[in-house]
Amino acid sequence: MAGEIPDLHAEVRTGTGKGAARQARREGLVPGIIYGGGEEPVAINIPFNKLMQYLKAGRFLSTLFNMKVEGQEDVRVICRGVQRDVVKDLPTHVDFMRLRRTSKVNLFIPVEFTDEAKSPGLKRGGVLTVVRPEIELVVTAGDIPEKVEISLEGLDINDHVSISMVKLPEGAKPTIDRDFNIASISAPSGLSASGGDEETEEAEEDAEA
Numbered sequence: 001m002a003g004e005i006p007d008l009h010a011e012v013r014t015g016t017g018k019g020a021a022r023q024a025r026r027e028g029l030v031p032g033i034i035y036g037g038g039e040e041p042v043a044i045n046i047p048f049n050k051l052m053q054y055l056k057a058g059r060f061l062s063t064l065f066n067m068k069v070e071g072q073e074d075v076r077v078i079c080r081g082v083q084r085d086v087v088k089d090l091p092t093h094v095d096f097m098r099l100r101r102t103s104k105v106n107l108f109i110p111v112e113f114t115d116e117a118k119s120p121g122l123k124r125g126g127v128l129t130v131v132r133p134e135i136e137l138v139v140t141a142g143d144i145p146e147k148v149e150i151s152l153e154g155l156d157i158n159d160h161v162s163i164s165m166v167k168l169p170e171g172a173k174p175t176i177d178r179d180f181n182i183a184s185i186s187a188p189s190g191l192s193a194s195g196g197d198e199e200t201e202e203a204e205e206d207a208e209a
Helices: 017-026 048-057 197-208
Strands: 007-012 029-035 042-047 064-069 075-084 091-098 104-114 127-130 134-140 148-151 160-162 181-186
Touching: 007 048, 017 029, 017 091, 029 048, 042 048, 048 091, 104 127, 104 181
Parallel strands: 007 064, 029 091, 104 148
Antiparallel strands: 007 042, 029 042, 064 075, 075 091, 104 134, 127 181, 160 181
16 A cells, blocks of 8 residues: 555635636635546645646656545545646636545555675675656556665665566556666766776786787
């Protein structure tokens, strides 16, 4: 199960239409709607500053939220659209979709590397280069993994970790069909995969010859 799912607070929007939406914006709120999940749509208002905070953090459209609306049960939602002002590029309306526990959703799951001490490459001074600190996966809303653990045991310099080498959480699969690289162990300056010193000695012998 995932760790902490961020809360997003909203209030029920009284009235509908452009007039109510304009009034909400004048009060520092962004109008929106929650739909799906076999229930009736609910018109809401979200504090502008809080919404901007999440938008600036990035990946708003692939973040699962715990929507808290006063007088209603909490519900898991994911954003399915943000309308913006064409001039100011500020949000003017937000659409959220309710998720059942069995719903499939695309989310970025953080990667955590383990067994560094069991990596010959890192022991020799190699450097772990992380290409993807997060992996976008298709997961079930009711069973979202907190992270994907990847063991570095046995990996030497110039070895890499691709998605096909990773044991993903049950029920999860990558959104990208091809086999992509996640991380690799590269040699530090002055050290090669074959040992560095041997190559230096050979080069000196060639120069003497």
